[in-house]
């Protein structure tokens with residue numbers, strides 16, 4: 001398979017590229033390094049130092065042992081770049097990770113919200129049109145998020161809902177109630193892709209992914225230079241990463257609000273497995289296929305308890321502190337999301353066992369000297385609509 005990974009310098013994109021190269025597929029990655037710029041703007045660094053993409057590709061091609069990885073540098077919001085990319089590569093499958101991925105980032109101010117939606121929605125539209133022009137039979141595998149659904153008081157189906165209204169029945173896209181301008185950008189993407197499938201006969205899989213945790217995959221472990229990014233800061237850090245770093249740094253685990261916020265989670269190894277399953281079982285022409293990509297549900301408080309217990313096993317004394325919630329979200333709610341499509345296609349989940357938490361804690365402990373405690377406390381509030389400095 002010829003596969004193009006968009007966002008190939010990112011947390012998920014880089015391990016995905018190595019995964020397919022190790023499996024013998026022909027792999028291209030593309031990225032514009034926007035994430036590295038956004039990190040610099042907020043004075044944020046990942047916990048583990050990440051070499052340049054050029055260096056990582058070179059390292060993989062020397063020691064990886066699979067197919068070489070090919071690289072293109074460019075911005076998806078530049079349609080000429082995207083058209084040229086697809087005309088040259090003619091991929092069978094495209095994995096689209098290349099978006100601004102942070103809810104807090106998008107909630108900072110007007111310009112961050114506008115940039116997020118422009119980057120994500122226009123980049124995705126350019127991709128759809130370029131596919132239609134140069135590789136209309138290719139399979140688009142698009143990373144969406146479980147956050148598109150929000151926390152409705154009914155079961156969350158896999159993308160579609162059968163409804164009966166005034167005696168008539170239809171199948172409609174599941175109603176979305178997202179919690180940030182970032183999550184909204186993914187909803188807009190989903191609607192645009194569904195339209196392209198219905199009108200152009202595009203084939204697409206929308207992976208509504210839960211929160212990913214984990215650092216290691218089979219390929220990242222081959223060499224230090226092949227590692228992927230691990231964020232624990234208040235902008236890009238996800239909750240389990242942040243708790244592990246706080247535990248190691250001797251800081252209390254900061255639970256936002258009551259801690260009953262429940263979400264779907266999955267191991268980074270399962271992200272690779274799910275994308276692999278989607279790529280090797282493509283959607284039919286005209287099919288907008290939606291998979292809920294997570295393996296377990298946890299509340300924030302449950303995760304905090306797991307890290308406290310891991311800390312105890314490692315001889316660390318870990319406290320928990322409930323902070324005033326910087327977000328506007330339900331802190332106690334019903335949550336029951338379906339996730340059978342990927343397991344029906346063969347996914348065998350790597351669950352969040354004590355061993356997995358202990359291994360992550362040990363890795364973080366090995367980097368304790370690099371922790372910057374100033375970038376952990378939340379600084380972005382959902383309510384208030386702060387005005388961007390650039391706008392005043």
Ligand SMILES: NC(=O)c1ccc[n+]([C@@H]2O[C@H](COP(=O)([O-])OP(=O)(O)OC[C@H]3O[C@@H](n4cnc5c(N)ncnc54)[C@H](O)[C@@H]3O)[C@@H](O)[C@H]2O)c1
Nearest residue numbers: 007009010011012032033034035075076098099101143212
């Ligand atoms: N990490 C998670 O827990 C998680 C959960 C659900 C969904 N997702 C989605 O998965 C995707 C990948 O997430 P990630 O954590 O690897 O994020 P990431 O920020 O590490 O990777 C995204 C990459 O895309 C690049 N990019 C962004 N805009 C671009 C553009 N216009 N042109 C070219 N490249 C561009 C960035 O430079 C970055 O390297 C994102 O779409 C994210 O929304 C991630």
